[in-house]
Amino acid sequence: MDSNIFILDSSAFYAGFYRSLHCKFYTTTSILQEIKHLLKSSITLDLLISSGALVIQDPTKESIDKIMYIANLLGDIKKLSQADISIVSLAYQLNRILVSDDYSVLNVSNFLKIKTISLGNDGIVTLRKWRNFCKTCRKQYAPTIKECEICGNATKRNYKKFHASF
Numbered sequence: 001m002d003s004n005i006f007i008l009d010s011s012a013f014y015a016g017f018y019r020s021l022h023c024k025f026y027t028t029t030s031i032l033q034e035i036k037h038l039l040k041s042s043i044t045l046d047l048l049i050s051s052g053a054l055v056i057q058d059p060t061k062e063s064i065d066k067i068m069y070i071a072n073l074l075g076d077i078k079k080l081s082q083a084d085i086s087i088v089s090l091a092y093q094l095n096r097i098l099v100s101d102d103y104s105v106l107n108v109s110n111f112l113k114i115k116t117i118s119l120g121n122d123g124i125v126t127l128r129k130w131r132n133f134c135k136t137c138r139k140q141y142a143p144t145i146k147e148c149e150i151c152g153n154a155t156k157r158n159y160k161k162f163h164a165s166f
Helices: 010-014 029-034 036-041 043-051 061-074 082-094 103-111
Strands: 005-008 024-027 054-056 097-099 127-134 155-162
Touching: 005 010, 005 082, 010 029, 024 082, 029 036, 029 082, 043 054, 061 082, 061 103, 082 097, 082 103
Parallel strands: 005 024, 005 097, 024 054
Antiparallel strands: 127 155
């Protein structure tokens, strides 16, 4: 794997990671939409795009479907935006290092053995499988269920460490 090619999440742009020399970067249209205010004020980004050092590429439907399936399995699906899913999908599809500080993005990526770099925090130390539960009757639910079907109380979110080898 070429270690000078990186997939950039919006947090990588905010941290200025795109200013690294002698690297090639990829991102998605959805991420560009999240950082469009940076594009207005950054000549550097315009130059990177026009020179081909920053490539805008959207993932395939197959990659997106795989990421959605894994995010659902791990319970991260409700924490991931369309842009998050697109960037993890692209990193998975291209088999490149993903640069992000989003814990849900990193959790799904690490489960899939996508190499990651976290800039502003320690990154993921253990994988987590999220689930919802009723605080009153303790019934467990899928992460997307927001109300207990037995007593009607709002569910709470917690996690269990997920043991998978990296």
